[in-house]
Amino acid sequence: MTENAEYSSVNDAVRGHFFRRVWEMITPYWRSEEKGRAWLLLAAVIGLSLFSVAISVLVNNWYRDFYNALQEKNTAAFTHLILYFGGIAAIAILGAVYRLYLTQMLTIRWRRWLTEQQFARWLGHKNYYHLETGAYTDNPDQRISEDINNFTSSTLSLGLGLIRTIVSLVSFSIILWGVSGSIEVFGITVPGYMFWAALLYAIVGSWITHLIGRRLIPLNNRQQRYEADLRFSLVRVRENAESIALYNGEPNEQARLVDRFGRVWSNFWSVMQVQKRLTFFTAGYSQIAIIFPFVVAAPRYFAGKIQLGELMQINSAFGNVQENLSWFVDAYASLAEWRATCDRLLSFGQAMDENEARPAAIDVQTEGNRLQVAALSLSLADGRTLLDGASLDVAPSERLMLSGRSGSGKSTLLRAMGGLWPRGGGDIHMPAGRSLFLPQKPYLPIGTLREALSYPLAGEAYTDERYLEALHTCRLDHLAMRLDESNHWQRLLSPGEQQRLSFARALLFRPQWLFLDEATAAMDEEDEGLLYQALIDQLPGLSIVSVGHRSSLRRFHPRLLRIEGGQLRPQGSEVPSAV
Numbered sequence: 001m002t003e004n005a006e007y008s009s010v011n012d013a014v015r016g017h018f019f020r021r022v023w024e025m026i027t028p029y030w031r032s033e034e035k036g037r038a039w040l041l042l043a044a045v046i047g048l049s050l051f052s053v054a055i056s057v058l059v060n061n062w063y064r065d066f067y068n069a070l071q072e073k074n075t076a077a078f079t080h081l082i083l084y085f086g087g088i089a090a091i092a093i094l095g096a097v098y099r100l101y102l103t104q105m106l107t108i109r110w111r112r113w114l115t116e117q118q119f120a121r122w123l124g125h126k127n128y129y130h131l132e133t134g135a136y137t138d139n140p141d142q143r144i145s146e147d148i149n150n151f152t153s154s155t156l157s158l159g160l161g162l163i164r165t166i167v168s169l170v171s172f173s174i175i176l177w178g179v180s181g182s183i184e185v186f187g188i189t190v191p192g193y194m195f196w197a198a199l200l201y202a203i204v205g206s207w208i209t210h211l212i213g214r215r216l217i218p219l220n221n222r223q224q225r226y227e228a229d230l231r232f233s234l235v236r237v238r239e240n241a242e243s244i245a246l247y248n249g250e251p252n253e254q255a256r257l258v259d260r261f262g263r264v265w266s267n268f269w270s271v272m273q274v275q276k277r278l279t280f281f282t283a284g285y286s287q288i289a290i291i292f293p294f295v296v297a298a299p300r301y302f303a304g305k306i307q308l309g310e311l312m313q314i315n316s317a318f319g320n321v322q323e324n325l326s327w328f329v330d331a332y333a334s335l336a337e338w339r340a341t342c343d344r345l346l347s348f349g350q351a352m353d354e355n356e357a358r359p360a361a362i363d364v365q366t367e368g369n370r371l372q373v374a375a376l377s378l379s380l381a382d383g384r385t386l387l388d389g390a391s392l393d394v395a396p397s398e399r400l401m402l403s404g405r406s407g408s409g410k411s412t413l414l415r416a417m418g419g420l421w422p423r424g425g426g427d428i429h430m431p432a433g434r435s436l437f438l439p440q441k442p443y444l445p446i447g448t449l450r451e452a453l454s455y456p457l458a459g460e461a462y463t464d465e466r467y468l469e470a471l472h473t474c475r476l477d478h479l480a481m482r483l484d485e486s487n488h489w490q491r492l493l494s495p496g497e498q499q500r501l502s503f504a505r506a507l508l509f510r511p512q513w514l515f516l517d518e519a520t521a522a523m524d525e526e527d528e529g530l531l532y533q534a535l536i537d538q539l540p541g542l543s544i545v546s547v548g549h550r551s552s553l554r555r556f557h558p559r560l561l562r563i564e565g566g567q568l569r570p571q572g573s574e575v576p577s578a579v
Contacts, residue, residue: 068309202325433512
């Protein structure tokens with residue numbers, strides 16, 4: 001899919017419903033358990049914003065009196081007005097500081113609430129897994145962290161700015177209408193002509209701004225994605241540093257990183273070109289706005305109908321009205337970034353909606369005390385069938401080994417049992433007892449060693465004695481003094497140590513059913529035998545379903561099945577079990 005087509009597909013998904021869907025994304029927080037404090041903070045911020053408008057109105061009136069005092073060379077009035085301005089400025093500074101402080105407080109509280117909701121949504125229904133292996137969603141980490149941060153801060157900034165702009169526009173429009181007088185154009189008297197001049201100036205400016213800057217929305221969307229892709233590639237190099245170093249893969253990785261950065265650079269160059277043209281216009285628009293009111297009001301001043309003070313008040317009021325009417329012009333770049341952020345969050349939410357609404361192809365139920373598979377079919381994304389109409393029945397305390405050629409579907413069958421496989425059909429009845437899956441590559445969270453051992457439970461789930469006993473059984477005594485050490489254990493430990501640690505995790509968790517997907521592939525046969533025997537000895541009645549290739553595993557599994565030709569076939573006669 002091309003980049004433009006990719007953006008179009010996202011845009012099409014929200015077109016016609018954009019503001020409704022954004023509203024649905026905004027409103028839950030304001031109806032949540034935090035609504036009391038949220039509305040209180042919002043009211044305070046809006047109040048301070050309106051207070052700043054009132055200060056601006058006072059300053060506008062001050063302009064008239066101040067310049068009249070200068071024209072009349074009135075020293076007493078000049079001194080009084082300077083002191084008056086000092087008081088206004090002090091109050092304005094205090095209001096501005098607390099408006100910023102309370103806005104930041106509201107922003108971070110809203111961001112925290114939204115982020116926690118997204119964490120629960122992303123991890124719920126196994127969205128984090130299915131969105132990575134199925135539906136295309138780039139960089140969900142960026143969408144949850146940066147995009148939510150940008151969304152909350154930009155929504156409040158733009159929303160509060162718009163409220164302030166509307167109130168200021170009404171206030172200064174009344175002032176401008178009152179002080180600008182009327183003018184005759186082609187024999188027609190136009191009242192409040194300075195207001196109409198400001199309105200026309202802003203409408204033309206907004207229209208031209210949109211024509212120039214509308215490409216910024218898709219460009220900003222892609223820029224956020226390319227920046228995230230580059231960061232992800234750098235993290236991949238760091239996470240796989242040893243493998244890359246052993247392969248001497250530095251030139252290949254450099255080429256990949258240069259390519260990723262090339263996309264960042266190329267797209268940013270396009271952003272620069274659009275922003276250059278937009279800045280040319282908006283800068284010129286702003287500069288002309290400085291003298292435009294003087295030019296329009298000058299005839300009345302030179303005709304002696306208004307004094308210098310009134311002229312400066314007209315200029316100030318015109319500037320405020322024009323600035324408020326030109327809010328769209330000034331905020332266009334921010335609006336483009338906000339729209340791109342909203343598009344990314346909406347498409348992320350839509351991908352999760354689709355995953356949650358997608359009916360499960362394989363019906364996985366948890367009930368009873370047996371593992372039962374009926375008429376199970378498993379297929380790959382390319383349509384290739386791995387299993388066709390397979391059936392299986394495993395009783396409590398039974399130990400079963402699944403073997404077969406690489407790619408025959410052994411691990412896929414375990415994924416289906418775990419409710420992860422989306423393609424196929426049939427029924428799986430998982431036992432209701434305590435279950436645990438041990439994959440070939442264990443997941444070790446960054447944190448203390450006890451947290452890595454106790455996963456998926458918390459670190460305080462077991463006593464120190466149980467941790468030490470499990471480490472000793474799994475030949476990890478050298479880690480016994482490091483239970484409370486925080487580290488990146490997945491980097492620090494060898495693959496064999498990681499797999500032995502996952503067995504220690506199983507001994508601590510004490511499941512009734514244990515599913516192992518080549519969980520001893522990185523061990524030697526001696527360690528493999530020792531750990532399987534420990535499971536059998538220390539967890540009496542344990543049911544085991546193992547996927548493996550090694551013949552050394554057979555003695556621990558009285559029942560053997562092999563996947564061949566899309567079928568589950570018994571292999572040989574019953575094997576003497578280990579004791």
